[in-house]
Amino acid sequence: MQFYIGFFLPIHMKINMYTFRILYCIPVFLLFFISCEKEYKSPNYYKKDLFEDERHEGEAYIMNKKECIDGSDMVLVSSDIKLVDSSSGRGRSIFIYRLKSGMTEKTTRDSVVTYPLQFLSNQRLKLKKDSMYIFLKKLNGYRFIAEEKKLKYQWLKSAPVYTVGTESK
Numbered sequence: 001m002q003f004y005i006g007f008f009l010p011i012h013m014k015i016n017m018y019t020f021r022i023l024y025c026i027p028v029f030l031l032f033f034i035s036c037e038k039e040y041k042s043p044n045y046y047k048k049d050l051f052e053d054e055r056h057e058g059e060a061y062i063m064n065k066k067e068c069i070d071g072s073d074m075v076l077v078s079s080d081i082k083l084v085d086s087s088s089g090r091g092r093s094i095f096i097y098r099l100k101s102g103m104t105e106k107t108t109r110d111s112v113v114t115y116p117l118q119f120l121s122n123q124r125l126k127l128k129k130d131s132m133y134i135f136l137k138k139l140n141g142y143r144f145i146a147e148e149k150k151l152k153y154q155w156l157k158s159a160p161v162y163t164v165g166t167e168s169k
Helices: 011-034 065-071 143-149
Strands: 074-078 081-087 094-099 103-107 117-121 132-138 153-155
Touching: 065 132, 094 143, 117 143
Parallel strands: 117 153
Antiparallel strands: 074 103, 074 132, 081 094, 094 117, 132 153
C-alpha cells in the first residue's frame, strides 16, 4: 500500500483532480460572466400621472378671525385647554381637548355652558399659554366616540388658534 502526498501524485491522479476542480468552477464562471447588472427602478419610475394638468397644489385656506366667528356655533375664550386624548393610525387623526373654564363670546345652541367641556379636533392645535379663542361647531359624525366621551362639539375645520388681542394677519 502506497501513500501519495501532495506534489508527488502520479499523473493520472493529478488529471482527475484538475478535471474535478474545473467541473466545479465552470458554473461559477458562467454565472459571473453571463449575469448582467440590473438597475433597481423605483416605483415612481413606472408611475404615470394622468391628471397632471388638473392637479393644483397649494396652501390650505386659513380663515381670518371674523370668518371663524361667523362660521362657528360657539366661540369661547380660555387659557385653560389641555389635550386629553389622541388617536392616529387607521383612518383620520383625532384629538380630544378638555376646556376647564372660560368665557362665552358667542353661542347659537346652548345658553349655558357646563365645564369641563370636551371637544374633538381633526388637527393638532398649537396651544399657547395666553387666552385664546376656541371656535366650535356641532359635532358631525363620530357617533361612537361622541357617546363614549360625551362630546357635543368639534373644532371649526380650517380655523387657526387666535390669541385674545391679536388680529389676523
